[in-house]
Amino acid sequence: MSSEIPAMGKMRFCAVFLFLILTICGSTNIDTISSDIKIKNVDRIIDCSSQLVKSTSKLTLENAGKVPIKNFLLAVESAAKDNLAFLGAKDSNNKELRLIETTVKGFDYIKFYRVELKDAINAGSSAVITTESVFTKSLIPYPTAITQQEDQLVKYNGNLYYFSPYYVTSQKTNVILNTKSVESFTKVKPFSQLDGTLIFGAYPNIGPFTEKELNVHFKNNSPFLTVSRIERLIEVSHWGNIAVEEKVEIEHTGAKLKGPFSRYDYQQDHHSGPASVRAYKTLLPASAADVYYRDTNGNISTSNMRVKKDSVELDLRPRYPLFGGWKTHYTLGYNVPSYEYLYHSGNEYLLKMRVIDHIFDDMQVDELVTKVILPELAHNIKVNFPYALTRLADSVHYTYLDTHGRPVISFTKKNVVENHIQDFQLRYTFPTIFMFREPLLVVASLYSLFLCVIIYVRLDFSIHKPEHPHKE
Structure with a gap:
């Protein structure tokens, strides 16, 4: 009986140790939103001129805390996360930054990515980061059916504000359409229309996770x-x-x-x-x-x-x-x-x-x-x-x-x-x-074939041998 207790204790210890390892490994992709990070400015371009929606955002990050910042979070709203095909980030030196998909407790409906900075942002300093995202099937044909002679009209539904887990001091958005044929669009002052581009903002003091619907209905005859x-x-x-x-x-x-x-x-x-x-x-x-x-x-x-x-x-x-x-x-x-x-x-x-x-x-x-x-x-x-x-x-x-x-x-x-x-x-x-295996197989096969032919032509398969006449 006494010999079984240490064995059971070892089993419990191994189980607890394994649980701790799994907990630590599972928590590596759980992040928290730092209150020290603020975004001073966002310049965003949403390109809707093709069948894809390409968004490029120039972010000016500010470290309002007292310790250096080595990473920050990008967020994708729930309405757009299923259409997200690509997301990338570069620093001011045009170097690619590593992105790791992660989660934040209490925000399971939002997709997060942790961006690893090559150079930490010191306290009181700022850095410029450029992000690029590509969305598929975000332009919906409206009407859904047209005749052979009609132009194609599509609708874009997005977020008027840059979706972020951080406070944004100022932001501006340009929507590129490459057409003057715009049926309708969301009008939130200040806004303007310049040829094939819609300009929204600048909008000051936008809180984290702020969403406001942006609708644009326009002509788009690009190959879908x-x-x-x-x-x-x-x-x-x-x-x-x-x-x-x-x-x-x-x-x-x-x-x-x-x-x-x-x-x-x-x-x-x-x-x-x-x-x-x-x-x-x-x-x-x-x-x-x-x-x-x-x-x-x-x-x-x-x-x-x-x-x-x-x-x-x-x-x-x-x-x-x-x-x-x-x-x-x-x-x-x-x-x-x-x-x-x-x-x-x-x-x-x-x-x-x-x-x-x-x-x-x-x-x-x-x-x-x-x-x-x-x-x-x-x-x-x-x-x-x-x-x-x-x-x-x-x-x-x-x-x-x-x-x-x-x-x-x-x-x-x-x-x-x-x-x-x-x-x-x-x-x-x-x-x-x-590499010589198959050529040798070919040579061996041909050699075997020729050998069989030689043997075949030299064999006599006749049943009756011809009689030779006797010489007198």
């Missing part, structure tokens, strides 16, 4: 193209080539087409279908070669491909124009030399390629799946992502002369925009001697 799904396949070869193939599903998510479509009017009148999409440009790597572009009906001409100094510009034209609610899908592929993306030291290899590449300007992607096919027998595979991605289960791909199959590394992400065009790093081990 959404990639509903893209599957990007990267096949790595150690014989000097990397093959890239993309299967793209696209939908026009603007105002739906009301009434019939007239091909005759569309071809005769270039002002017909102002909100439709006839073509768009895709940028490929400068070293891209053997480009092909096809849909379910077969190959589509790529005669509009232009080779530039730093890219290959491909003018993609679907078989039919895209109106609201219309869809299309196609396959785009090309080859690039491996020496530009694959590095090695001995048997250790490093692949640096983009998670996603350019599809069209101001693109928005609902779902991205990227698959990397490595050479057979590659092992010790490690992947580093530039931002949060979901890694899928590894699989195996078989092709010519494969016996074990080639490892396939897959990962996915939702709500992707151009800011996510960044490189991932994939490390793996592949002994150089394995």
Whole structure:
């Protein structure tokens, strides 16, 4: 009995220790709002000229406390957090700052990010930080359906004030529309309209988490193209080539087409279908070669491909124009030399390629799946992502002369925009001697075949041997 008590005590101690470890680890992403931080000034620009809403804010942070500040919080209101695709911050030296998603007790309905400063803000000092955020599907077509000849009108619903957990002394907001055709907008003095820009403020002394609805109803005939799904396949070869193939599903998510479509009017009148999409440009790597572009009906001409100094510009034209609610899908592929993306030291290899590449300007992607096919027998595979991605289960791909199959590394992400065009790093081990495995298999197969043929032609399979006449 006495021997069981110490054992039970050890178990309790281990349980308590594990609980404390989990509590500490779980609390690393819980922050508090510092009352020492104040924002002296906010200059905000909201760009609504495309299908995306891009917000750039120049913040002047002030340390009103007595100890240096090493980080601060950014907040995203509950109405906009589901549409947030990208958020970044830079200091006055244009250096990227690290952002960590976090929480604040009592504000579970708000999404927070902790911004780690490279240089602490001393007591009584200030610093200028620039933040950039991109929102998808924040411009709603209104009306939701239009005829072939009508312009597209959209509504933007946002916050008139900069949403922040800190007190803001003064702020000003410019909304860029790039059109003078504005049906209506929120009018809170002081405000003004200058060509295609709405100017709000400056507004003084705005408290933390202040919200006031900002509505703008205006004309926007920009291409409202959404990639509903893209599957990007990267096949790595150690014989000097990397093959890239993309299967793209696209939908026009603007105002739906009301009434019939007239091909005759569309071809005769270039002002017909102002909100439709006839073509768009895709940028490929400068070293891209053997480009092909096809849909379910077969190959589509790529005669509009232009080779530039730093890219290959491909003018993609679907078989039919895209109106609201219309869809299309196609396959785009090309080859690039491996020496530009694959590095090695001995048997250790490093692949640096983009998670996603350019599809069209101001693109928005609902779902991205990227698959990397490595050479057979590659092992010790490690992947580093530039931002949060979901890694899928590894699989195996078989092709010519494969016996074990080639490892396939897959990962996915939702709500992707151009800011996510960044490189991932994939490390793996592949002994150089394995490169001669498949050529040796071919040589051995041919040798075996020829050997069998030689043996076959030298064997006599006849049942009756011919009799030779006797010589007298």
